[in-house]
Amino acid sequence: MDAAFWHNKWAQKDIAFHELQPNPLLVRWLETLPVQPGDRIFVPLCGKSRDIAWLLSKGYRVAGAELSPLAIEALFDELALTPTVTAAGKLTRFSATNLDIFVGDILDLSPSQLGEVDALYDRAALVALPEAMRDQYARQLVKLTDRASQLVICFEYDQQQLAGPPFAINHDELARLYHQDYDITSLQIKEVAGGLKGTCAALEHVWLLSAHRA
Numbered sequence: 001m002d003a004a005f006w007h008n009k010w011a012q013k014d015i016a017f018h019e020l021q022p023n024p025l026l027v028r029w030l031e032t033l034p035v036q037p038g039d040r041i042f043v044p045l046c047g048k049s050r051d052i053a054w055l056l057s058k059g060y061r062v063a064g065a066e067l068s069p070l071a072i073e074a075l076f077d078e079l080a081l082t083p084t085v086t087a088a089g090k091l092t093r094f095s096a097t098n099l100d101i102f103v104g105d106i107l108d109l110s111p112s113q114l115g116e117v118d119a120l121y122d123r124a125a126l127v128a129l130p131e132a133m134r135d136q137y138a139r140q141l142v143k144l145t146d147r148a149s150q151l152v153i154c155f156e157y158d159q160q161q162l163a164g165p166p167f168a169i170n171h172d173e174l175a176r177l178y179h180q181d182y183d184i185t186s187l188q189i190k191e192v193a194g195g196l197k198g199t200c201a202a203l204e205h206v207w208l209l210s211a212h213r214a
Protein backbone atom coordinates (compact mmCIF):
# COMPACT_ATOMS: atom_id res chain seq x y z
CA MET A 1 0.00 0.00 0.00
CA ASP A 2 2.06 2.89 -1.23
CA ALA A 3 0.94 6.51 -1.38
CA ALA A 4 -0.36 6.06 -4.94
CA PHE A 5 -2.75 3.33 -3.75
CA TRP A 6 -4.43 5.74 -1.29
CA HIS A 7 -4.34 8.80 -3.57
CA ASN A 8 -6.07 6.66 -6.19
CA LYS A 9 -8.73 5.51 -3.72
CA TRP A 10 -9.60 9.10 -2.83
CA ALA A 11 -9.53 10.22 -6.48
CA GLN A 12 -11.91 7.35 -7.41
CA LYS A 13 -14.06 7.97 -4.28
CA ASP A 14 -13.46 4.29 -3.46
CA ILE A 15 -13.78 4.90 0.29
CA ALA A 16 -15.96 2.12 1.71
CA PHE A 17 -13.98 2.50 4.97
CA HIS A 18 -15.58 5.93 5.52
CA GLU A 19 -18.45 5.84 8.03
CA LEU A 20 -21.34 8.28 7.84
CA GLN A 21 -21.87 8.33 11.60
CA PRO A 22 -19.43 8.60 14.53
CA ASN A 23 -18.00 5.17 15.25
CA PRO A 24 -20.11 3.58 18.03
CA LEU A 25 -17.01 1.98 19.55
CA LEU A 26 -15.37 5.40 19.90
CA VAL A 27 -18.55 6.79 21.43
CA ARG A 28 -18.72 3.84 23.86
CA TRP A 29 -15.05 3.68 24.88
CA LEU A 30 -13.68 7.23 24.68
CA GLU A 31 -14.26 7.50 28.43
CA THR A 32 -11.46 4.96 29.04
CA LEU A 33 -8.87 7.41 27.67
CA PRO A 34 -7.36 9.73 30.29
CA VAL A 35 -8.75 12.86 28.65
CA GLN A 36 -11.26 15.57 29.36
CA PRO A 37 -12.81 18.25 27.16
CA GLY A 38 -10.15 20.75 26.11
CA ASP A 39 -7.53 18.00 25.74
CA ARG A 40 -6.01 17.25 22.34
CA ILE A 41 -6.62 13.91 20.63
CA PHE A 42 -4.47 12.72 17.72
CA VAL A 43 -6.20 10.80 14.93
CA PRO A 44 -3.54 9.22 12.65
CA LEU A 45 -4.51 8.36 9.06
CA CYS A 46 -7.74 10.25 9.69
CA GLY A 47 -9.29 10.46 6.21
CA LYS A 48 -12.40 12.64 6.47
CA SER A 49 -13.71 10.69 9.45
CA ARG A 50 -16.94 11.86 11.06
CA ASP A 51 -15.28 10.94 14.35
CA ILE A 52 -13.41 14.25 14.12
CA ALA A 53 -16.68 16.22 14.11
CA TRP A 54 -17.94 14.15 17.01
CA LEU A 55 -14.77 14.74 19.08
CA LEU A 56 -14.95 18.49 18.36
CA SER A 57 -18.62 18.52 19.38
CA LYS A 58 -17.63 16.97 22.72
CA GLY A 59 -15.18 19.82 23.36
CA TYR A 60 -11.91 18.09 22.46
CA ARG A 61 -9.20 19.60 20.34
CA VAL A 62 -8.22 17.32 17.46
CA ALA A 63 -5.03 16.80 15.47
CA GLY A 64 -4.91 14.48 12.48
CA ALA A 65 -2.50 13.20 9.86
CA GLU A 66 -3.64 12.19 6.38
CA LEU A 67 -1.91 11.58 3.06
CA SER A 68 -4.71 12.80 0.80
CA PRO A 69 -5.38 16.52 0.25
CA LEU A 70 -8.70 15.52 -1.36
CA ALA A 71 -9.77 13.87 1.90
CA ILE A 72 -8.89 16.92 3.95
CA GLU A 73 -10.53 19.40 1.59
CA ALA A 74 -13.69 17.26 1.89
CA LEU A 75 -13.29 17.09 5.68
CA PHE A 76 -13.20 20.88 6.04
CA ASP A 77 -16.07 21.29 3.53
CA GLU A 78 -18.21 18.85 5.50
CA LEU A 79 -17.34 20.62 8.75
CA ALA A 80 -18.24 23.93 7.05
CA LEU A 81 -14.86 25.31 8.12
CA THR A 82 -12.36 27.30 6.08
CA PRO A 83 -8.85 26.11 6.91
CA THR A 84 -5.76 28.23 7.33
CA VAL A 85 -3.15 26.43 5.25
CA THR A 86 0.55 26.64 6.17
CA ALA A 87 3.71 24.66 5.49
CA ALA A 88 4.87 22.23 8.20
CA GLY A 89 8.16 20.80 6.97
CA LYS A 90 7.36 18.26 4.23
CA LEU A 91 3.67 18.35 5.19
CA THR A 92 0.93 20.97 4.89
CA ARG A 93 -1.05 22.00 7.92
CA PHE A 94 -4.79 22.72 7.59
CA SER A 95 -6.01 24.48 10.72
CA ALA A 96 -9.22 25.87 12.16
CA THR A 97 -10.36 26.47 15.73
CA ASN A 98 -9.40 23.40 17.81
CA LEU A 99 -8.39 21.46 14.68
CA ASP A 100 -5.03 20.83 12.98
CA ILE A 101 -4.66 18.31 10.17
CA PHE A 102 -1.21 17.54 8.74
CA VAL A 103 -1.45 16.51 5.11
CA GLY A 104 1.36 14.24 3.90
CA ASP A 105 3.11 11.09 5.03
CA ILE A 106 2.72 10.61 8.78
CA LEU A 107 6.29 9.29 8.84
CA ASP A 108 7.49 12.78 7.82
CA LEU A 109 5.72 14.49 10.75
CA SER A 110 7.84 15.57 13.73
CA PRO A 111 6.77 15.85 17.38
CA SER A 112 7.41 19.61 17.35
CA GLN A 113 5.21 20.08 14.27
CA LEU A 114 2.42 17.99 15.78
CA GLY A 115 2.62 19.61 19.20
CA GLU A 116 1.44 18.06 22.46
CA VAL A 117 -1.30 15.47 22.38
CA ASP A 118 -3.07 13.86 25.32
CA ALA A 119 -4.33 10.68 23.67
CA LEU A 120 -4.57 8.91 20.35
CA TYR A 121 -7.50 7.27 18.51
CA ASP A 122 -6.61 4.68 15.86
CA ARG A 123 -9.54 3.46 13.74
CA ALA A 124 -8.88 1.98 10.29
CA ALA A 125 -5.28 3.23 10.55
CA LEU A 126 -3.05 0.44 11.88
CA VAL A 127 -5.24 -2.09 10.05
CA ALA A 128 -4.74 -0.13 6.81
CA LEU A 129 -1.01 -0.87 6.81
CA PRO A 130 0.70 -4.03 5.54
CA GLU A 131 2.98 -5.84 7.96
CA ALA A 132 6.15 -4.34 6.48
CA MET A 133 5.01 -0.80 7.36
CA ARG A 134 3.59 -1.42 10.83
CA ASP A 135 6.81 -1.27 12.88
CA GLN A 136 7.76 2.12 11.48
CA TYR A 137 4.21 3.39 12.03
CA ALA A 138 4.05 2.15 15.64
CA ARG A 139 7.48 3.61 16.51
CA GLN A 140 6.46 6.91 14.89
CA LEU A 141 3.25 7.11 16.99
CA VAL A 142 5.22 6.43 20.18
CA LYS A 143 7.73 9.14 19.24
CA LEU A 144 5.12 11.68 18.09
CA THR A 145 2.92 11.36 21.17
CA ASP A 146 5.45 10.48 23.89
CA ARG A 147 3.52 7.25 24.56
CA ALA A 148 0.10 8.88 24.91
CA SER A 149 -2.68 6.39 25.65
CA GLN A 150 -4.33 4.89 22.59
CA LEU A 151 -7.81 3.63 21.79
CA VAL A 152 -7.26 1.18 18.92
CA ILE A 153 -9.91 -0.65 16.89
CA CYS A 154 -8.65 -3.72 15.04
CA PHE A 155 -10.19 -6.36 12.79
CA GLU A 156 -9.60 -10.04 13.45
CA TYR A 157 -10.33 -12.54 10.68
CA ASP A 158 -8.64 -15.29 8.69
CA GLN A 159 -6.17 -13.40 6.49
CA GLN A 160 -6.28 -16.31 4.01
CA GLN A 161 -9.92 -15.43 3.27
CA LEU A 162 -9.34 -11.85 2.21
CA ALA A 163 -6.48 -9.66 1.07
CA GLY A 164 -6.15 -6.45 3.07
CA PRO A 165 -6.58 -3.64 3.64
CA PRO A 166 -8.02 -3.79 6.18
CA PHE A 167 -5.55 -6.33 7.52
CA ALA A 168 -6.20 -8.68 10.42
CA ILE A 169 -4.42 -7.56 13.59
CA ASN A 170 -4.71 -9.95 16.53
CA HIS A 171 -3.39 -9.62 20.08
CA ASP A 172 0.00 -11.14 19.19
CA GLU A 173 0.57 -8.60 16.45
CA LEU A 174 -0.55 -5.70 18.63
CA ALA A 175 1.76 -6.93 21.41
CA ARG A 176 4.67 -7.35 18.97
CA LEU A 177 4.26 -3.71 17.96
CA TYR A 178 3.51 -2.13 21.31
CA HIS A 179 4.37 -4.34 24.30
CA GLN A 180 7.62 -2.51 25.02
CA ASP A 181 5.76 0.77 25.49
CA TYR A 182 2.23 -0.06 26.56
CA ASP A 183 0.03 -2.24 28.73
CA ILE A 184 -2.59 -3.66 26.39
CA THR A 185 -6.17 -4.12 27.62
CA SER A 186 -9.04 -5.69 25.70
CA LEU A 187 -12.22 -3.61 25.98
CA GLN A 188 -14.74 -5.20 23.63
CA ILE A 189 -15.06 -7.76 20.86
CA LYS A 190 -17.91 -7.35 18.41
CA GLU A 191 -18.92 -9.34 15.34
CA VAL A 192 -18.81 -7.42 12.06
CA ALA A 193 -22.45 -7.56 10.93
CA GLY A 194 -22.65 -9.25 7.53
CA GLY A 195 -18.92 -9.97 7.54
CA LEU A 196 -16.01 -7.88 6.32
CA LYS A 197 -16.69 -6.57 2.80
CA GLY A 198 -19.90 -8.58 3.02
CA THR A 199 -18.09 -11.89 2.67
CA CYS A 200 -15.65 -12.72 5.44
CA ALA A 201 -16.56 -13.51 9.07
CA ALA A 202 -14.69 -10.99 11.21
CA LEU A 203 -14.54 -9.43 14.65
CA GLU A 204 -13.86 -5.85 15.64
CA HIS A 205 -11.69 -5.72 18.73
CA VAL A 206 -11.29 -2.54 20.78
CA TRP A 207 -8.08 -2.10 22.76
CA LEU A 208 -6.80 0.40 25.29
CA LEU A 209 -3.04 0.98 25.24
CA SER A 210 -1.68 2.65 28.38
CA ALA A 211 1.99 3.53 28.76
CA HIS A 212 3.88 1.34 31.24
CA ARG A 213 4.28 3.10 34.55
CA ALA A 214 7.88 4.21 35.15
Ligand SMILES: C[S@@+](CC[C@H](N)C(=O)[O-])C[C@H]1O[C@@H](n2cnc3c(N)ncnc32)[C@H](O)[C@@H]1O
Nearest residue numbers: 006017045046047049066067105106123124128
Ligand atom coordinates in the same frame (compact mmCIF):
# COMPACT_ATOMS: atom_id res chain seq x y z
C1 LIG B 1 -8.66 2.95 5.67
S1 LIG B 1 -8.50 4.68 5.58
C2 LIG B 1 -9.15 5.16 7.19
C3 LIG B 1 -9.44 6.61 7.32
C4 LIG B 1 -10.06 6.99 8.69
N1 LIG B 1 -9.24 6.56 9.80
C5 LIG B 1 -11.47 6.48 8.85
O1 LIG B 1 -11.75 5.80 9.84
O2 LIG B 1 -12.31 6.76 7.96
C6 LIG B 1 -6.74 4.89 5.79
C7 LIG B 1 -6.29 6.31 5.50
O3 LIG B 1 -4.90 6.41 5.73
C8 LIG B 1 -4.34 7.31 4.80
N2 LIG B 1 -2.90 7.00 4.76
C9 LIG B 1 -2.32 5.88 4.27
N3 LIG B 1 -0.99 5.91 4.42
C10 LIG B 1 -0.70 7.09 5.06
C11 LIG B 1 0.50 7.71 5.48
N4 LIG B 1 1.70 7.13 5.30
N5 LIG B 1 0.42 8.93 6.07
C12 LIG B 1 -0.77 9.54 6.27
N6 LIG B 1 -1.96 8.98 5.86
C13 LIG B 1 -1.92 7.78 5.26
C14 LIG B 1 -5.11 7.03 3.52
O4 LIG B 1 -5.08 8.09 2.59
C15 LIG B 1 -6.52 6.76 4.07
O5 LIG B 1 -7.29 7.93 4.08
